Amino acid sequence: MAITREEVLHVAKLARLELSGDEVERLTLELGAILEAVGKVAELDLDDVPPTSHPLELVNAWREDEPYDSLGLDAVFANAPQREDDLFRVPPTT
Amino acid sequence: MTWQPVVGLEIHVQLKTRTKMFCRCANGFGGGENTQTCPVCLALPGALPVPNRIALEWTLKLGLALGCEIPKRAVFARKNYFYPDSPKGYQISQYDLPSCVNGRMLVPSSAGDHEVGIVRAHLEEDAAKTVHVGGRTGRIGGAEHSLVDFNRVGTPLVEIVTGPDIHSSEDARRFLQLLRQTIVELGISDAEMEKGTLRVDANVSVRPAGSAELRTRCELKNMNSFRFVAQGIDAEVARQIAVYEAGGEVVQETYDFDASSGALTARRSKEEADDYRYFPEPDLVPVEPPAELVERLRGELPELPSVRIRRLERELDLDRALVLVTGGLDRLYEATVAAGAEPLPVANLIANRLATSAGDAVDASQLALLVGARDRIPRAVLDDALSHIDEPGFEAAPYLAQEAVSDTGELEPVIARIIDANPGQVAAYRGGKEGLLGFFVGQVLKETGGKANARVVSELVRERLGA
Numbered sequence A: 001m002a003i004t005r006e007e008v009l010h011v012a013k014l015a016r017l018e019l020s021g022d023e024v025e026r027l028t029l030e031l032g033a034i035l036e037a038v039g040k041v042a043e044l045d046l047d048d049v050p051p052t053s054h055p056l057e058l059v060n061a062w063r064e065d066e067p068y069d070s071l072g073l074d075a076v077f078a079n080a081p082q083r084e085d086d087l088f089r090v091p092p093t094t
Numbered sequence B: 001m002t003w004q005p006v007v008g009l010e011i012h013v014q015l016k017t018r019t020k021m022f023c024r025c026a027n028g029f030g031g032g033e034n035t036q037t038c039p040v041c042l043a044l045p046g047a048l049p050v051p052n053r054i055a056l057e058w059t060l061k062l063g064l065a066l067g068c069e070i071p072k073r074a075v076f077a078r079k080n081y082f083y084p085d086s087p088k089g090y091q092i093s094q095y096d097l098p099s100c101v102n103g104r105m106l107v108p109s110s111a112g113d114h115e116v117g118i119v120r121a122h123l124e125e126d127a128a129k130t131v132h133v134g135g136r137t138g139r140i141g142g143a144e145h146s147l148v149d150f151n152r153v154g155t156p157l158v159e160i161v162t163g164p165d166i167h168s169s170e171d172a173r174r175f176l177q178l179l180r181q182t183i184v185e186l187g188i189s190d191a192e193m194e195k196g197t198l199r200v201d202a203n204v205s206v207r208p209a210g211s212a213e214l215r216t217r218c219e220l221k222n223m224n225s226f227r228f229v230a231q232g233i234d235a236e237v238a239r240q241i242a243v244y245e246a247g248g249e250v251v252q253e254t255y256d257f258d259a260s261s262g263a264l265t266a267r268r269s270k271e272e273a274d275d276y277r278y279f280p281e282p283d284l285v286p287v288e289p290p291a292e293l294v295e296r297l298r299g300e301l302p303e304l305p306s307v308r309i310r311r312l313e314r315e316l317d318l319d320r321a322l323v324l325v326t327g328g329l330d331r332l333y334e335a336t337v338a339a340g341a342e343p344l345p346v347a348n349l350i351a352n353r354l355a356t357s358a359g360d361a362v363d364a365s366q367l368a369l370l371v372g373a374r375d376r377i378p379r380a381v382l383d384d385a386l387s388h389i390d391e392p393g394f395e396a397a398p399y400l401a402q403e404a405v406s407d408t409g410e411l412e413p414v415i416a417r418i419i420d421a422n423p424g425q426v427a428a429y430r431g432g433k434e435g436l437l438g439f440f441v442g443q444v445l446k447e448t449g450g451k452a453n454a455r456v457v458s459e460l461v462r463e464r465l466g467a
């Protein structure tokens, strides 16, 4: 298997995801299948191929330092589960 | 055993671009909470980052000022972590391919130039501001909830990492003063620790003097002035030496330094610390700075503070040179000397009497006139002149016209009166309390409305009391 149950639990913890036993089971299988598929690449002889972080040849895509209007507060908080005055209220993080 | 401190610094500098790093929201203080936010910096689904050209250029410029090499290719990565200050769930940061590497800064000291290696300077984005409410104050553990203001998220941030080349808290402070001055002169940041636009973490270890080993280091955070950085380093060095001398081992740990108590508090160690799962940011293409751009930026660099300190040191001492350069006052000093004033009095007067902010507004030729006349005009008039010298159109002439009274015929009767009125002080002076000379001079100056020449008065008083 390309990924262990412990690794799945560790990554879930990093992302603060609470998974049921069934979900851990299913994700271990699904992530394993994905990693195995990607692992096919390792079967090729890639010694002469530089690591490719981007599929495009493009470099230096940037913009000028010109401001635009930010969102209005109504739009900013439209998806916020909890708002306190003009601040986002979120659960404590540990 | 003697121990040598080994310190490396990590410095974060907020760039003062007009807009944020990856979106065009206004950058900087001023707006109401969450008013400088948009789909990109709030990480709404589908929003895409586009880098700010000026932030990229300023990062290169700072790197060049720090003697760095500019690699052909820089790549942004995602640093993944879960915390409400990062709405995306990751910070975009250069990682294994930063914009600037392998530089050095020369820090003048009385023992000659001290070289501090710059391992790297890379570009990233700042996090949001969070406030924890409820529970014990300031402790996340007991907080009932957190409040988040996303105005700061996405502010361009340059992180500078030094080698473990600093060996005293004083060297750390001097390095930081020079680095700060360099940043300010490049015009890329206000670099003010109190405002958080410059932030410093220190990695501290100790080793037996003469050894080259690198022992376990601890990280100090939360020091909001250069003085506290120095105090924090001293406290941590003392703590580690005590651990080793008691036969213990230093454990890698992160500490907050509380300047009011001088105490170091260990942060709760996170089980999953430093597991950021970096990978290249798929939404941003690599940066390959054209050679012409790098050369243009190199050409725009001002003469660097450390070079100017070395130059000033030839006519002044290191301390005065440092104060003038790190206060941004050395150009005024040089212009005033060039206008004909004597170096040492100019340096003293500028360093002691002028605010850093006044430096650029002062007309050096007028200051040179005042310095030349400083012993002839009354102290009160000199003070008055200096308090107006940074105003537009300031002229020294009217102040120079108010020459101090040096005429002994005019001063003698006043001195005689003061001496008669203070028999106790006279006896004490004659009994050996020579510090009382200042008292008599002060009384005469008061009596003459500040117009007497203090040097002449002092000589006359000394003559009379010595008799």
Ligand SMILES: [Zn+2]
Residues within 6 Å of the ligand: B020, B023, B024, B025, B036, B037, B038, B039, B040, B041, B042, B154
């Ligand atoms: Zn934005």
